[in-house]
Amino acid sequence: MRRRVVPRGLRTRLVVAFVLVSALSALTTAALTFRQARAAILDRAQDSAVHDLRTQVDSLAPDLPASPEDADLRALVLQLDRANGARGWRTAAAFRGGAPVAVAAPAPALPARLRATGGTARGAVAQRFHHDGTPWLAIALPVTRAEEPSRPSGLVVYASFSLASQSRDVDTLVSAARAGVVPVVILSAVPALLAARRVLRPVRRLRSAAEDMAAGALDTRITVVGDDELADLGRTFNTMAATLQTDAATLRSMEAKARRFAADVSHELRTPLAAMTAVTGVLDADAAAGDLRPETAEALELVADETRRLGRMVEDLMEISRFDAGAAALHLDEIDVGELVGKTLGLRHWQDRVAVDVPTGLRARVDPRRVDVVLANLVGNALRHGGPSVPVRVRAGAVGDALVLTVTDEGPGIPENVLPHVFDRFTKGDASRTRSEGSGLGLAIAAENARLHGGTLTAANAPGGGAVFTLTLPRDPA
Amino acid sequence: MTRVLLIEDDPGVRRGVTLGLRRRGHETEAVGTGEDGLESLTAFAPDIVLLDLMLPGMSGLEVCRRIREISQLPIVILSARSDDVDVVVGLEAGADDYIVKPASDEVIEARMRAVLRRLAPPPHTSVTPGKPEVHGDLDLDRSALRVAKHGTELTLAPSELKLLLFLSASPEATFSRQQLLEQVWEHSYYADARLVDACVKRLRAKIEDDPRRPRYVQTVRGFGYRFGPL
Numbered sequence: 001m002r003r004r005v006v007p008r009g010l011r012t013r014l015v016v017a018f019v020l021v022s023a024l025s026a027l028t029t030a031a032l033t034f035r036q037a038r039a040a041i042l043d044r045a046q047d048s049a050v051h052d053l054r055t056q057v058d059s060l061a062p063d064l065p066a067s068p069e070d071a072d073l074r075a076l077v078l079q080l081d082r083a084n085g086a087r088g089w090r091t092a093a094a095f096r097g098g099a100p101v102a103v104a105a106p107a108p109a110l111p112a113r114l115r116a117t118g119g120t121a122r123g124a125v126a127q128r129f130h131h132d133g134t135p136w137l138a139i140a141l142p143v144t145r146a147e148e149p150s151r152p153s154g155l156v157v158y159a160s161f162s163l164a165s166q167s168r169d170v171d172t173l174v175s176a177a178r179a180g181v182v183p184v185v186i187l188s189a190v191p192a193l194l195a196a197r198r199v200l201r202p203v204r205r206l207r208s209a210a211e212d213m214a215a216g217a218l219d220t221r222i223t224v225v226g227d228d229e230l231a232d233l234g235r236t237f238n239t240m241a242a243t244l245q246t247d248a249a250t251l252r253s254m255e256a257k258a259r260r261f262a263a264d265v266s267h268e269l270r271t272p273l274a275a276m277t278a279v280t281g282v283l284d285a286d287a288a289a290g291d292l293r294p295e296t297a298e299a300l301e302l303v304a305d306e307t308r309r310l311g312r313m314v315e316d317l318m319e320i321s322r323f324d325a326g327a328a329a330l331h332l333d334e335i336d337v338g339e340l341v342g343k344t345l346g347l348r349h350w351q352d353r354v355a356v357d358v359p360t361g362l363r364a365r366v367d368p369r370r371v372d373v374v375l376a377n378l379v380g381n382a383l384r385h386g387g388p389s390v391p392v393r394v395r396a397g398a399v400g401d402a403l404v405l406t407v408t409d410e411g412p413g414i415p416e417n418v419l420p421h422v423f424d425r426f427t428k429g430d431a432s433r434t435r436s437e438g439s440g441l442g443l444a445i446a447a448e449n450a451r452l453h454g455g456t457l458t459a460a461n462a463p464g465g466g467a468v469f470t471l472t473l474p475r476d477p478a
Numbered sequence: 479m480t481r482v483l484l485i486e487d488d489p490g491v492r493r494g495v496t497l498g499l500r501r502r503g504h505e506t507e508a509v510g511t512g513e514d515g516l517e518s519l520t521a522f523a524p525d526i527v528l529l530d531l532m533l534p535g536m537s538g539l540e541v542c543r544r545i546r547e548i549s550q551l552p553i554v555i556l557s558a559r560s561d562d563v564d565v566v567v568g569l570e571a572g573a574d575d576y577i578v579k580p581a582s583d584e585v586i587e588a589r590m591r592a593v594l595r596r597l598a599p600p601p602h603t604s605v606t607p608g609k610p611e612v613h614g615d616l617d618l619d620r621s622a623l624r625v626a627k628h629g630t631e632l633t634l635a636p637s638e639l640k641l642l643l644f645l646s647a648s649p650e651a652t653f654s655r656q657q658l659l660e661q662v663w664e665h666s667y668y669a670d671a672r673l674v675d676a677c678v679k680r681l682r683a684k685i686e687d688d689p690r691r692p693r694y695v696q697t698v699r700g701f702g703y704r705f706g707p708l
Contacts, residue, residue: 276580
């Protein structure tokens with residue numbers, strides 16, 4: 001796997017891109033200028049050489065015989081060599097494809113291609129080549145007779161000279177271009193840094209504002225300067241923050257109202273319930289004594305039962321409202337877990353129906369009232385849903401710094417589709433039995449109690465069947 | 479038979495509770511305001527007061543404080559408010575017990591009986607009649623049910639007195655809140671551990687020199703309370 005080598009920071013990337021662009025443009029400009037200047041220098045050297053050669057040849061050629069011998073050619077070459085010492089060319093002449101005749105030694109090197117094309121060309125032909133590491137220019141000039149300009153005479157004059165001085169000029173150009181490009185590229189980093197700073201400052205402000213918002217400070221706004229895309233982004237951010245803040249406030253007030261309503265309703269229900277509950281004992285006593293007609297007794301019993309149920313539900317609703325309002329307080333006390341479990345079961349007359357497995361001397365720092373509520377709820381559920389004759393077991397133990405209490409039954413377990421919602425409010429284990437004995441809030445309250453302790457309450461099905469509830473609380477042994 | 483004064487503004491609850499208590503053989507007088515309740519104290523001379531906290535005019539807490547100023551009559555609060563803070567405030571005003579509405583007549587009667595029984599001496603102590611015990615600056619007279627500090631008699635609510643008598647009967651023995659609840663309040667329910675704490679606080683305010691650094695009723699962190707060592 002190859003790692004990407006693109007730099008991570010926005011600033012680095014911006015500067016690198018800026019420098020690359022400026023380097024590219026400087027190089028391109030330099031390269032184009034260099035090409036043009038070089039071509040101009042070489043073309044001028046070539047043109048002037050061809051022109052000079054033609055002038056010389058034109059003045060000397062008429063003296064040659066129609067079919068010149070080697071001696072004639074040598075004389076011509078000698079005169080041509082003398083004529084332009086300044087350029088320092090060396091000439092040679094060839095007649096009708098014969099070997100070029102030169103005077104100076106060594107004979108000038110002539111590229112084979114030029115010799116091949118020179119004989120048949122109709123005008124001057126020039127070719128650049130390298131000889132002994134320096135650039136040279138060779139010219140082939142076919143000579144035409146004055147009386148028949150269209151027909152080549154078969155005489156070709158060659159000249160070749162060194163382009164060293166032109167090459168020096170070109171080298172000077174290259175170094176000048178190079179000397180220009182490097183500081184431009186280096187200097188371009190400065191505006192690049194400035195531009196990056198200008199762009200990055202609003203981006204950084206935006207980022208810190210977004211972080212503040214994420215941390216919950218919904219009243220965060222940023223100051224927008226200018227009228228560019230970044231300013232637009234800033235304005236959009238502010239609009240978003242304002243909308244979010246309004247929505248959050250609306251949501252919160254709605255939530256608070258809903259919580260208030262639940263608490264108020266339950267509270268208001270308590271007073272009539274208090275009157276009704278105070279007399280249920282009277283009804284029960286009379287119904288049990290047989291002083292009433294059977295239907296009346298049954299009706300009264302029903303009313304008494306439902307009143308008690310309603311009372312429990314209102315209690316549970318009040319408790320849930322307290323959790324929702326964050327008003328539930330934890331009263332920690334160090335207790336003996338075995339004693340607590342025994343008390344919880346004893347109070348509800350469950351001792352004979354539940355197997356208890358708690359090590360003696362196991363102590364924990366918990367809110368005994370809340371743990372009692374959780375335990376009573378779990379055991380009550382197990383006894384109710386697990387069936388009447390099903391063994392229910394309460395186990396406790398210390399696992400590290402935690403107190404782990406499990407309540408297991410061997411009943412049918414929790415249906416898979418209910419399992420994820422088992423701690424939701426008003427979830428009933430069996431949808432067909434909507435009016436079960438519980439209020440539907442018990443497990444929700446139990447979970448809230450566990451959370452208040454900084455612990456957890458989880459539900460699962462045992463592999464061998466039956467439900468397993470696990471309460472994990474921080475033990476905090478004092 | 480107990481003479482019960484019920485101070486409750488809601489007519490439904492008043493009638494319901496009165497009916498339930500009458501059926502259980504208690505003589506009950508029910509009034510709707512705190513002012514009427516205070517008047518009935520002398521006219522009716524109840525054995526115990528059942529007091530609602532939310533009353534028109536004078537609040538239940540105020541009624542509770544006024545009664546505590548003039549008598550050691552047992553007071554049980556009967557309230558629809560069940561938040562911890564309400565319970566603690568109610569108990570600190572001087573009430574002996576706190577019942578959250580709705581409660582059946584059975585529960586109300588059981589709590590009343592427990593409060594009334596509290597004044598009987600603890601069964602596991604041998605009492606020498608007429609001879610006050612001395613604990614530091616405190617003089618405890620178990621038969622006359624009197625407590626004096628530096629010779630000045632203290633006015634203690636029934637639950638405070640019973641708690642003090644119970645703890646001082648076994649000096650230096652530590653009792654958990656649960657044990658105290660069972661022995662002093664005759665409750666066996668974890669929910670009411672705050673009863674113990676509120677009562678200890680009130681008791682300390684009356685008997686200690688510095689309630690923040692208690693000498694008589696000391697806290698044993700993680701276990702409960704004990705009397706002494708002095």
